[in-house]
Ligand SMILES: NC(=O)C1=CN([C@@H]2O[C@H](COP(=O)(O)OP(=O)(O)OC[C@H]3O[C@@H](n4cnc5c(N)ncnc54)[C@H](OP(=O)(O)O)[C@@H]3O)[C@@H](O)[C@H]2O)C=CC1
């Protein structure tokens with residue numbers, strides 16, 4: 339008999355999440371039936387979507403939603419051998435049982451030396467978000483100037499590097515000087531700390547006096563209001579996230595986008611990465627190749643211990659991470 343530790347949503351988040359909104363529980367797992375596998379989480383992901391999706395998809399008492407890299411410790415399913423690592427949507431659990439239908443093997447050719455946690459970040463859902471957002475929504479082309487915010491995070495850091503590979507000029511904003519230094523290290527052309535600049539308008543103008551062809555928006559709110567005004571004619575805006583608004587209790591006023599959208603003939607499109615699930619393999623293959631070749635660098639913010647899942651999640655929302663925030667069990 340295996341006992342799993344799980345984190346449940348004790349109380350729906352009001353404003354910024356608190357550790358008291360979570361509760362740690364233990365669950366006895368039953369013996370495996372034919373076709374099932376027992377998995378042990380090795381790395382768990384903490385992602386911004388958990389904040390809005392918890393309200394949309396969960397009720398109090400439910401196990402927190404989420405994905406992990408897990409190892410198969412026992413198998414009664416011929417497709418999945420013991421010892422194999424997979425990406426699963428198992429939620430915040432140390433151990434769980436699956437019939438195998440929701441499990442994804444790591445992409446073929448994954449080198450032994452590459453951290454498997456990257457399957458939750460640069461070579462996983464956030465990397466795919468950058469890849470499809472740039473190719474299918476921003477439709478980048480060589481010579482474009484691309485702006486991305488939350489640029490030192492899991493999605494943003496890949497956006498900037500892929501846009502450079504695509505022959506673009508890249509401008510990034512992030513919330514600390516260390517993050518700005520990291521952006522320069524990974525080849526961003528311009529980067530600034532949005533928390534310390536005197537004026538967002540000025541910082542954006544200084545980074546690209548001619549304006550922006552593409553804006554990959556992870557943040558929304560005040561930053562987006564400033565950025566939209568500096569788009570070039572026919573510019574494309576990909577609404578990837580709105581993290582500045584996820585913890586707001588009251589609806590925000592504005593921005594009113596109609597005037598710049600009209601006179602600059604802009605395109606603005608929201609997207610969710612799962613739209614391109616049927617092209618997932620293609621995206622992961624490309625990301626793995628670039629990482630192995632050293633053309634895309636990665637950085638991870640690793641929190642040790644399953645006990646620290648709530649703290650890791652809250653820390654990511656506060657901006658403590660450079661690169662992908664993960665928890666090592
Ligand atoms: N559309 C889709 O399919 C997907 C969308 N997303 C979205 O992409 C965005 C980035 O996600 P991800 O890369 O995983 O997370 P990150 O690794 O970027 O971590 C979140 C970062 O957001 C920044 N942040 C937090 N609060 C604010 C705020 N009030 N204003 C500005 N920045 C803030 C912090 O960086 P800093 O220090 O720079 O402030 C923090 O480090 C999120 O909005 C997320 O919801 C993610 C995956 C899929």
Ligand SMILES: CCCCCCCCC/C=C/C=O
Nearest residue numbers: 386387403404405427579610
């Ligand atoms: C329980 C696992 C759900 C995985 C969903 C991945 C899609 C994330 C979309 C993100 C949107 C905004 O952050």
